Amino acid sequence: MQEHVGIAGIGTYLPRKYLQAEELEKLTSIPADVLVEKFGIKRKYIPSESETTSFMGIMAAKEAIDNAKINPEEIDVVIWNGAQHKDYPCWLACTKVAHEIGAKRAWAFDMEAMCGSMIVGLQVARALMLAEKDINTVLLVSGYRNVDLVNHKCKHTSFMLDIGASGSAVVLKKNLGKNVLFGVSSIVDGSFSEDCVVPVGGTKRWPIQAEDLTEYYFQIPQPESFKSRLNEVTLKNFYFVIDDALRRSNLSRKDISYLAILHFKRSAHLEVLKELGLREDQTTYLENYGHMGQNDQVFSIKEGLLSGKIKDGDNIVLVGAGVGWTWNAAVVRWGKLY
Structure with a gap:
C-alpha cells in the first residue's frame, strides 16, 4: 500500500x-x-x-x-x-x-x-x-x-x-490504513488582504493609544466595494478548490458523499448544495453552533458520524475560507482503505 x-x-x-x-x-x-x-x-x-x-x-x-x-x-x-x-x-x-x-x-x-x-x-x-x-x-x-x-x-x-x-x-x-487524506487545494486573493482588518494593535498603528480600545474589532474600510468584489469571486473560488481537491483525488462531484463545509448564511449554503448536486442530508448546517473558524469542518465530521450521515467508504469533502482571502478544500476517504 x-x-x-x-x-x-x-x-x-x-x-x-x-x-x-x-x-x-x-x-x-x-x-x-x-x-x-x-x-x-x-x-x-x-x-x-x-x-x-x-x-x-x-x-x-x-x-x-x-x-x-x-x-x-x-x-x-x-x-x-x-x-x-x-x-x-x-x-x-x-x-x-x-x-x-x-x-x-x-x-x-x-x-x-x-x-x-x-x-x-x-x-x-x-x-x-x-x-x-x-x-x-x-x-x-x-x-x-x-x-x-x-x-x-x-x-x-x-x-x-x-x-x-x-x-x-x-x-x-x-x-x-483508514480515514485517509486525499487531495487538498487552496487558493488566495491578496487583493482582499486589507479589506477586513482590526485596524489597531498591530505595527501599522503603533504604539497603542488609549482611544484605540474603542476600535479593537474587525472593520471594513470600504464596505460597498468589498462586498461587490467578494460576491463576484467567492462562490467561484469555492467551486474551484472543491473541484481541484476532487481532481487531485481522482474523483468528481458525483463521488461526494458528505460535505463538511464552513457555516455561512443559509442561502449561500443551499446554493452550494444545489451547484454540487447534493441533498441536505449529505451535510450538516451548523446553525446550532454558528461559524467557529477553522473548527467548523471538524464539528461537521463529528456531527456526521454521530447522525450516521458519514459511513465507511464515504468521500468527505472539507471546505473552508478565511479572511484575507483564502479558499480551501480537502478530500478524506472515511473508513478502511482497501
Missing part, C-alpha cells in the same frame, strides 16, 4: 455559555427570525474569561487523543492551527498545548491561514509526515474565539455575526 496519512482521532470543545437568537437580537437589533432564517444562527457559543484560546484547543486535543486511543508521548509534532487571537500577543500556543497534554517527545510550531487553517494544517502535516521518516504522529490543535473581535453593532461586518467560540483537534497517523 502506498504511503499515506489518515485521521486517527478527532476532538471538539464548546464553551459552557451560548447565545440564542433571541439574546443575539438584543445585541444586534436584528430580529431573531431574521438571524435564524437569513444568517442561519439558532445559537452560538461565547467563551468565559477562563476559556482562553489555548484552553479550548487543549480540551479538544485531550478528546482527540482519547478518540485515537494513543499515548500523548507517541506524538511527534504538535501544530497549532488555531486563531492568531491567542492568550497573549506574539506567543506560541503550540508549546503550551504540548506541555499540558503531556506530549513530551514532540516538537511544535504555530501556523495560520485564518479560517482555512484546519485544511491547510492537514496539508502541511501530511507533507511533513511523508517527507520525514521519523514523524509518524501529528496533532493539529485549534482554539478560536475571534468573537471577541466582533462588534455586534457594526453593520458593515454583519456577516461575522455568526462567529462563536470553540476548540477542535485532529490526530494524524502515517500509514493508518
Whole structure:
C-alpha cells in the first residue's frame, strides 16, 4: 500500500455559555427570525474569561487523543492551527498545548491561514509526515474565539455575526490504513488582504493609544466595494478548490458523499448544495453552533458520524475560507482503505 496519512482521532470543545437568537437580537437589533432564517444562527457559543484560546484547543486535543486511543508521548509534532487571537500577543500556543497534554517527545510550531487553517494544517502535516521518516504522529490543535473581535453593532461586518467560540483537534497517523487524506487545494486573493482588518494593535498603528480600545474589532474600510468584489469571486473560488481537491483525488462531484463545509448564511449554503448536486442530508448546517473558524469542518465530521450521515467508504469533502482571502478544500476517504 502506498504511503499515506489518515485521521486517527478527532476532538471538539464548546464553551459552557451560548447565545440564542433571541439574546443575539438584543445585541444586534436584528430580529431573531431574521438571524435564524437569513444568517442561519439558532445559537452560538461565547467563551468565559477562563476559556482562553489555548484552553479550548487543549480540551479538544485531550478528546482527540482519547478518540485515537494513543499515548500523548507517541506524538511527534504538535501544530497549532488555531486563531492568531491567542492568550497573549506574539506567543506560541503550540508549546503550551504540548506541555499540558503531556506530549513530551514532540516538537511544535504555530501556523495560520485564518479560517482555512484546519485544511491547510492537514496539508502541511501530511507533507511533513511523508517527507520525514521519523514523524509518524501529528496533532493539529485549534482554539478560536475571534468573537471577541466582533462588534455586534457594526453593520458593515454583519456577516461575522455568526462567529462563536470553540476548540477542535485532529490526530494524524502515517500509514493508518483508514480515514485517509486525499487531495487538498487552496487558493488566495491578496487583493482582499486589507479589506477586513482590526485596524489597531498591530505595527501599522503603533504604539497603542488609549482611544484605540474603542476600535479593537474587525472593520471594513470600504464596505460597498468589498462586498461587490467578494460576491463576484467567492462562490467561484469555492467551486474551484472543491473541484481541484476532487481532481487531485481522482474523483468528481458525483463521488461526494458528505460535505463538511464552513457555516455561512443559509442561502449561500443551499446554493452550494444545489451547484454540487447534493441533498441536505449529505451535510450538516451548523446553525446550532454558528461559524467557529477553522473548527467548523471538524464539528461537521463529528456531527456526521454521530447522525450516521458519514459511513465507511464515504468521500468527505472539507471546505473552508478565511479572511484575507483564502479558499480551501480537502478530500478524506472515511473508513478502511482497501
